[in-house]
Amino acid sequence: MAGKPSGGLRALLGAILSFAGPRLPATIAVVALAAVLEGVGLVLLLPVAETVFSQGSGSEGGLSGNLLSWLSNVGADTPLEQLLVMGSAFLLLIILRALVLMKRDVMMMQLAQGFVDHIRRGFFDRLAHADWPVIKRFRKSQLLNSITTNIGRLAVTMQFLSNGLVLSMMSLAYLVAAFVVSPVLGVALLGMIALGLVFAVIWMRRSHRLGRNLNRASRGVMHETTRFLEGMKAAKAARAEAELAERFAQSIAETRAISVQFVMQQSRLRNAVQVIAACFALIVLLVGFGIVGLSGGELLVMAAIVLRLAPNLVATFGGLQSIAHALPAFESIRALEAELDEAHRPWRSSAPLDNKNAVLPGGLLRLKDCRVEVQDDHGDPVTLVQSDQLEIAPGSLVHIGGPSGAGKSTLVEVIAGLHLPARGDVTWGDVSLNTETRRAWQSQIAFAPQEPFIFDGTVRENLLWPNCEASDELIREKLAEAEADRIVSALPDGLDEELLDGGARLSGGERQRLCLARALLRPARMFILDEATSAMDPQLERRIIGGLRERVGDRIILMVSHSLNAVQYADMRIAVSDGRARVAV
Numbered sequence: 001m002a003g004k005p006s007g008g009l010r011a012l013l014g015a016i017l018s019f020a021g022p023r024l025p026a027t028i029a030v031v032a033l034a035a036v037l038e039g040v041g042l043v044l045l046l047p048v049a050e051t052v053f054s055q056g057s058g059s060e061g062g063l064s065g066n067l068l069s070w071l072s073n074v075g076a077d078t079p080l081e082q083l084l085v086m087g088s089a090f091l092l093l094i095i096l097r098a099l100v101l102m103k104r105d106v107m108m109m110q111l112a113q114g115f116v117d118h119i120r121r122g123f124f125d126r127l128a129h130a131d132w133p134v135i136k137r138f139r140k141s142q143l144l145n146s147i148t149t150n151i152g153r154l155a156v157t158m159q160f161l162s163n164g165l166v167l168s169m170m171s172l173a174y175l176v177a178a179f180v181v182s183p184v185l186g187v188a189l190l191g192m193i194a195l196g197l198v199f200a201v202i203w204m205r206r207s208h209r210l211g212r213n214l215n216r217a218s219r220g221v222m223h224e225t226t227r228f229l230e231g232m233k234a235a236k237a238a239r240a241e242a243e244l245a246e247r248f249a250q251s252i253a254e255t256r257a258i259s260v261q262f263v264m265q266q267s268r269l270r271n272a273v274q275v276i277a278a279c280f281a282l283i284v285l286l287v288g289f290g291i292v293g294l295s296g297g298e299l300l301v302m303a304a305i306v307l308r309l310a311p312n313l314v315a316t317f318g319g320l321q322s323i324a325h326a327l328p329a330f331e332s333i334r335a336l337e338a339e340l341d342e343a344h345r346p347w348r349s350s351a352p353l354d355n356k357n358a359v360l361p362g363g364l365l366r367l368k369d370c371r372v373e374v375q376d377d378h379g380d381p382v383t384l385v386q387s388d389q390l391e392i393a394p395g396s397l398v399h400i401g402g403p404s405g406a407g408k409s410t411l412v413e414v415i416a417g418l419h420l421p422a423r424g425d426v427t428w429g430d431v432s433l434n435t436e437t438r439r440a441w442q443s444q445i446a447f448a449p450q451e452p453f454i455f456d457g458t459v460r461e462n463l464l465w466p467n468c469e470a471s472d473e474l475i476r477e478k479l480a481e482a483e484a485d486r487i488v489s490a491l492p493d494g495l496d497e498e499l500l501d502g503g504a505r506l507s508g509g510e511r512q513r514l515c516l517a518r519a520l521l522r523p524a525r526m527f528i529l530d531e532a533t534s535a536m537d538p539q540l541e542r543r544i545i546g547g548l549r550e551r552v553g554d555r556i557i558l559m560v561s562h563s564l565n566a567v568q569y570a571d572m573r574i575a576v577s578d579g580r581a582r583v584a585v
């Protein structure tokens with residue numbers, strides 16, 4: 001992660017530039033036009049003020065003098081006529097400015113929001129395509145934090161960057177207006193801005209540091225939030241609610257403390273800029289009146305410029321702090337993306353599935369000298385499971401057993417194409433598992449994991465997820481095979497019933513049966529059930545496995561299970577212990 005705000009800021013600006021492409025010049029042009037209109041409006045105030053203050057005696061030369069004499073030449077002789085012409089021009093300018101401001105705000109918003117969505121989508125894409133072992137490596141709270149909190153902070157950064165661009169253009173316009181009124185005071189104003197900028201840049205480092213601390217703390221909050229939600233039941237049973245709530249309170253107290261520090265820093269900067277601006281306003285008054293000899297009108301316009309510029313500068317410099325403060329969120333997203341990119345590399349060449357021409361796997365499944373590895377935190381390979389020689393014939397129901405943590409799930413994950421073997425071969429008929437064949441390979445596998453996945457949607461949508469087409473008749477048939485038909489018929493809307501909150505109203509075993517039915521609906525040549533019946537009672541499990549055995553046909557069914565039912569019905573048993581898979585005799 002970049003240590004200095006400038007590194008992260010450069011990366012962020014680079015990313016925005018490449019996202020915005022040709023839209024950026026048009027957006028900047030509209031922002032600049034809005035600023036020019038603002039500046040022209042202020043400069044136009046000068047002849048209006050001169051006309052009011054001099055009450056028709058007129059001023060010689062200069063911008064006001066030239067404009068007023070031009071107005072006399074075109075027939076506006078009296079101060080009232082001149083005020084009328086200038087007032088009308090001013091009004092037109094205000095209307096034009098309002099239209100340009102509207103356009104500017106919409107363009108800026110589209111750019112800022114579009115960029116945030118672009119980063120959000122890119123992150124999701126990388127996550128979706130990352131290699132499975134790597135996704136397992138990340139903590140859920142870490143990913144959630146990036147998708148929610150960090151993306152939210154990036155949106156805030158974009159808001160400040162957009163405002164910063166607008167405010168800087170406006171400040172430039174005020175500065176030019178000040179030079180037009182009085183070059184001497186214009187130079188002084190420039191000095192004041194430079195001084196404020198020095199303060200702001202020095203403070204940016206501190207804001208960045210605070211932002212990094214906030215990153216760490218918000219990750220902690222997300223971790224405690226997921227712990228709080230997932231651990232509620234266990235905590236209630238163990239009467240540990242107070243401990244859970246206390247940990248959560250501590251982690252949010254830390255983020256609050258960092259936020260307070262940042263607000264205090266923002267206030268200090270705002271105070272400093274305001275004091276500098278007040279000093280400058282006094283200098284304008286004294287120097288403008290006593291030394292430069294500005295007229296009443298010029299002093300009035302100068303005061304208007306300073307009054308508009310000061311809050312602008314306060315907002316710009318405060319915005320710079322907010323950008324530096326939120327930058328670590330962007331840096332964190334980028335760091336995670338780099339890790340996901342790295343992880344995605346082995347699969348990057350995965351060819352898309354060409355349904356017509358793909359050679360589909362099928363027949364004998366063979367694992368030869370196969371070894372599955374992941375990288376530890378130092379990037380060193382760690383072997384999770386290996387097997388010398390395993391052969392599984394079509395038409396077999398295979399039980400995979402062994403102690404907890406032995407490597408059973410990892411073994412079926414490699415067969416399911418979720419891992420690439422680091423060494424050796426996994427072949428199915430004539431097809432060898434690799435990046436080229438992986439999609440065709442996976443198209444022939446239905447996988448039911450131990451943790452049932454139910455999303456908010458109807459029962460039918462859940463059963464047909466993803467990309468499965470089936471008639472209601474077939475759906476009912478598969479529900480019956482998974483002993484889930486009575487669950488669905490008991491629901492008021494049957495297949496059209498909306499399942500909410502991950503099917504929270506169903507029991508663990510009921511959710512597992514629905515997910516089993518989903519797997520059975522897929523026209524697959526291999527079914528992998530990874531402890532997919534673990535929450536069912538033995539009689540129910542027995543009926544389901546017995547049914548699967550009867551209907552196995554020429555398919556392969558792999559069942560990871562600790563249950564005797566699976567052992568009883570199995571044609572073949574594989575024992576996994578200490579990361580080594582062997583045929584059990």
Ligand SMILES: Nc1ncnc2c1ncn2[C@@H]1O[C@H](COP(=O)(O)OP(=O)(O)OP(=O)(O)O)[C@@H](O)[C@H]1O
Pocket residue numbers: 133134136137374384402403404405406407408409410411
């Ligand atoms: N991505 C990973 N990085 C590091 N270690 C991992 C990873 N995935 C799994 N492991 C480790 O590999 C070992 C085997 O895990 P696996 O889930 O395959 O075991 P299992 O036999 O299915 O266990 P259980 O019966 O408890 O589900 C475990 O010690 C696990 O912690």
